[in-house]
Amino acid sequence: MDDRVREHAEVLVDWSARVEAGDQVVMDVAEGAHDLAVAVAAELGKRDATLLTTYGSSEVGRAFLRAGDDDREFAHSEPKLAMLEAADVYLRIGGGRNTTAMADVDGDRRQKARKATTATREARMDTDWVSTVHPTRSLAQQAGMAYEEYQDFVYDAVLRDWESLADEMANMKEVLDEGSEVRIETEHTDLTMSIEGRTAVNSAASVAYDSHNLPSGEVFTAPHATEGEVFFDVPMTIDATRVKNVSLTFEDGEVVDFAAEQGEDAIADVLDTDEGARRLGELGIGMNRGIDRFTDSILFDEKMGDTVHLALGRAYDACLPEGESGNDSAVHVDMITDVSEDSRMLVDGEVVQRNGTFRWEEGFESA
Amino acid sequence: MDDRVREHAEVLVDWSARVEAGDQVVMDVAEGAHDLAVAVAAELGKRDATLLTTYGSSEVGRAFLRAGDDDREFAHSEPKLAMLEAADVYLRIGGGRNTTAMADVDGDRRQKARKATTATREARMDTDWVSTVHPTRSLAQQAGMAYEEYQDFVYDAVLRDWESLADEMANMKEVLDEGSEVRIETEHTDLTMSIEGRTAVNSAASVAYDSHNLPSGEVFTAPHATEGEVFFDVPMTIDATRVKNVSLTFEDGEVVDFAAEQGEDAIADVLDTDEGARRLGELGIGMNRGIDRFTDSILFDEKMGDTVHLALGRAYDACLPEGESGNDSAVHVDMITDVSEDSRMLVDGEVVQRNGTFRWEEGFESA
Structure with a gap:
């Protein structure tokens, strides 16, 4: 072996x-x-x-x-x-x-x-x-x-040093825990979400961190009140169907319009599952730079550095105040955007990440 | 497929x-x-x-x-x-x-x-x-x-006509249900068991017949008060160990002596499991003539026509009066004897099977 x-x-x-x-x-x-x-x-x-x-x-x-x-x-x-x-x-x-x-x-x-x-x-x-x-x-x-x-x-x-990655990710968790609104901008994306009262998970591949994937390496939270448009440029497979270049339009937290260059039916099936399937359950920020390419597997793709992902459907309890339940659904379908170029992520109006580089990293440009 | x-x-x-x-x-x-x-x-x-x-x-x-x-x-x-x-x-x-x-x-x-x-x-x-x-x-x-x-x-x-095999086997069940003592004789076997108060199972490969193996094709009951000597000449594999030519000696229902030409340790391990492992849990009569050879798999071997098998250990509840528990053990290990030649099975002193041929079959010699 x-x-x-x-x-x-x-x-x-x-x-x-x-x-x-x-x-x-x-x-x-x-x-x-x-x-x-x-x-x-x-x-x-x-x-x-x-x-x-x-x-x-x-x-x-x-x-x-x-x-x-x-x-x-x-x-x-x-x-x-x-x-x-x-x-x-x-x-x-x-x-x-x-x-x-x-x-x-x-x-x-x-x-x-x-x-x-x-x-x-x-x-x-x-x-x-x-x-x-x-x-x-x-x-x-x-x-x-x-x-x-x-x-x-x-x-x-x-097989990596999970303890040290957990320390790096603690920075991002702190920003999200203290913030109330996240805005993501890319060439075809301008999306705003509330994260008021939500707790981010430092997903360090251990149940001790409320993290349930191995590998992991992302910081995620449970957004709500989503508004605007988002474009997912990373191809993926949903229910055995190849899906490419999905765009979703949100109003009052719900998907009101959608399109996909490929696999639009699979997206339609997801959205039709139940009410919760039309709302976001997760905003995740990929921070595992050990993963160096997309492999059409959500377990790896969503953890990759320089990416942001959003999931339609079920929210994780760990992000919610004790006893409160977030978005509920039978599905949880992640979709990913590359943020390595032409992108900004703002929390409460301040830029936290630009073109993939975080504010605490070398080479970050504040404006 | x-x-x-x-x-x-x-x-x-x-x-x-x-x-x-x-x-x-x-x-x-x-x-x-x-x-x-x-x-x-x-x-x-x-x-x-x-x-x-x-x-x-x-x-x-x-x-x-x-x-x-x-x-x-x-x-x-x-x-x-x-x-x-x-x-x-x-x-x-x-x-x-x-x-x-x-x-x-x-x-x-x-x-x-x-x-x-x-x-x-x-x-x-x-x-x-x-x-x-x-x-x-x-x-x-x-x-x-x-x-x-x-x-x-x-x-x-x-893939056979189970209903018709069930009809054939009903003859044997009747003999055992009405009898109180079974005696088996072969060249190296002379064994007596009580079946008083026990019910035989017509094992026709269906839970509707209290039969739990597919394929099946045997009639079995739960003997007790076993006395004498039995020799198992059909080779088999017990707990991944090849076992050949096992002999067991019973007194007052318990194994008091044993030997095997090969795999004696595996038999010793079985007998040492618990108290019930030294007593019989099953007497079975193979009646499936669709199975034409031994394949070192108990599921098939014990069902083959012209064979009789005995199991050390656990008895099946279906053979016992309602609410009564029979021999109890963590094991149930079957061992098989070829009865196609030089053999007799007697129930209450009357020959039921000689050299593999049953009393209701053509060619049966009563003496």
Whole structure:
């Protein structure tokens, strides 16, 4: 086994999920993620956790979703709900064999199924959950990279000094926590959001930081009262559909118009899921400069330095005042804008980032 | 997809598990059983069941078991227990990539882990559970067969007229239900067991018959007060160890002596698990003449016509009077004897089977 697989498992179990003796752990394993699952099982055994492994197979999911009539109703799985309610830690090991495995599942049906799983999704979010990914040939292909090249890319992003990145990101968190309004400007974007009363998350790839992705490296919050226009120039895949150059227009916090050069139907499906799907759940600022290119994987793309992303749908509780609930939805779909050129991010009228450079960094131009 | 995979899934869901709309189904998928899992998911979707899929990976299990110190304690998984308690149906889809994947896991440790999972095992047995197997290259190898040859072997055993086999087996069930003592004689065997008050199961590969294996084709009951000597001449694999020519000596229902030409340690490990592991939990009579050879897989071997098998350990509740519990153990290990030659089975002193031929069959010689 590649030593880096073992190190990935260690980072996941120790730094990210903070697994302790006696923890009840559920691990979900994608079709191509077997090797990392084996390494994680060994780490969990060493720490006297318990382990139940589920099979996150897109092909099993596709077969189940496609079966039956169009008027078929979906319900959540009670065993899955009970399982998640009894879990302390949930580890999702992504890494499939075909990123378009669900391409021929009807959008309406997917949406119905998604709505039916609200309870299990909430139970999962109540655990110390972490999502990571094992490098597979399918993901390498999606990234347009050779397999070994892609493995290097993933491990460079995952196996790093998380403590020191957390210190860097604390600057951005401070600005957002103290500010009330964020404005983002690029060539085709002029968007204003309120972040009044919201708390930013220093997403340092650990549940100890309310951060649930490995790798991570972003600071995010839960905006509201969004106004204006935003253009997402980073291509991505939503529900197995390729999406390019999306623009959204917001009025009173809601999407009132949208367009996409490619994959407009996928955006329409997302927006039609429920009311919350038309409002923003997240503003995120990518600060992981260890990630050096877009690979059509949201786990990596949204963390990349010199990018900003917004998500339609569900907001994370960690950004909200205790007991208050933010935007609610069955979806959470991130879209990304490159801010390395011709861009400004302002908080309460003051420029915090210009052309990718933050105010506390060398080379920042205040005007 | 091979049409037979789809047919296998249909038999499993309809005939074996009797899945109905709204059933909460958990499906456990071995490493090499992906294709059958996909076909089963489609059948479950058609029937409006729910589905949670777990990953029955021997390599994940091995890594988890081997980790940590020798004095490591094992505990059952609470999420797994909760999951099983909420399940109506549990489908176990076997078919790994290496039948000796657990070969280097210490016997003591395996035994400790097995004991720790009593609660989850009981919860599984309270569901409508069915075990089947997807033909893999690893199983073909264990059977000493080519892959296509092995696929034919499996589908010949699985895709058959179960209703008509159930009718044949009803004869044997009647004899056992009415009898009180079974005696088995072969060249090296002379064993007597009481079956007083016990009910035989007509194991026709369906939960409707208290039968939980697909394929099946055996009639079994729960013997007690075993006396004498038995010799198992069919080779098999127990906990990844090859076992050959086992003999057991019983006094007052308990094993007091044992030997094996090969794999004696594996037998010793089984017998040391707990008190119940030294007593019989099952007497089974193989009646599936569609299975024409031993393949070193208990699922098939014990069902083969002209064989008798006995299991050390746990008895099945279905054989016992309502509310009474039979032999209890963390293990259930079957061992098989060929009775095609030089053999007699007597119930209450009357010969029921001689040299493989039953009393109701042509060619039976009463003396």
